[in-house]
Amino acid sequence: MKQWARRAVALVAASAFAALGAAPGAVNAQEAVTIQPGVSIESDGGYCTLNWIYDGEDALAGSVYGGTAAHCVTSVGERISLATGSLGDPIQEFGTVAYIDDNLDYAFIEIDAALHDAVDPAMKGHPAIPTGVSTTETANVGDTMQFSGNGVGFHLLSLTREERTGILHSNDGTQHYVIGAVSPGDSGGPVADVTDGNKAFGIVNTVGVGINGLPYAGEGGVSLEGMFADAAEAGFTVRLRTV
Incomplete structure (x- = not known):
């Protein structure tokens, strides 16, 4: 979500907060200290969500990455933070944007080596996911x-x-x-x-x-x-x- 979208999102959020009786930043910061698919991230591009955890191969061996959308970041080298939730507060920086593909809209964030022990590949709330990669040969419409x-x-x-x-x-x-x-x-x-x-x-x-x-x-x-x-x-x- 781009910077220019924040104002529109804030208006949507205000309605949601009023309807649910909750305040911004309601997510406990302690829930965000693990780096895993589904956690909230904050960047110059706005508030987004981290996807899967990836291990580098060949020349990238030893590096660990988290993914997000290209439109969630602004440039290679940008520092990214974990956040308490959309429209919440940054918790701590955890990585640096290493690769952006604007055509397919994906990006990889290299996770700081000092935080590799904080990485969990499981989708947040779903410890049994992922077991592998779904493809056109194995997935079907209606799944x-x-x-x-x-x-x-x-x-x-x-x-x-x-x-x-x-x-x-x-x-x-x-x-x-x-x-x-x-x-x-x-x-x-x-x-x-x-x-x-x-x-x-x-x-x-x-x-x-x-x-x-x-x-x-x-x-x-x-x-x-x-x-x-x-x-x-x-x-x-x-x-x-x-x-």
Whole structure:
């Protein structure tokens, strides 16, 4: 979510706070000290969500990365912080943006070596995810998809942060669309395919309403299968860390 979007998000959040009777920053800071898929992050690009944990290969061996959307960051070298939640407070810096692909809208954040012990590959709220990578050969339209993120409004309660599900509507191996509830702040977050054995499937890039003129609400994003291939072509070779 870009800087210019913060004012609009703040208006949405104000309504959510009033409706739910909660205050900004309601997430306990202690819940954010683990670096894992589904935690809230803050950058010059705004508030977003961290997706999967990746281990570097070849020239990148020994490095550990967390992913997010490209539109959540501004430049390679930017420092990124964990946050208490969307529109909340930064907790501590944990990594540096190492790679950005604006075309498919994904980015990798290299996690500080001093914090490698704080890394947990499990999707927040779902210790059995991810077991592997879901692909076009194993995933099917209609599969149950799992979100864990910090969309504004949803970020106020652990139930709404971690227990939202959707239905896979389309996937070509590079881009997908899931019918389900997401909002600004979920950007960059993880999408898992529960039906396909609790596998990592993709990341959240867009919050959309309508598919081919039909009134669906959901998210669109890059699928890991295509992301890995795209990054490898550029010499940025990483693999998913599983549970």
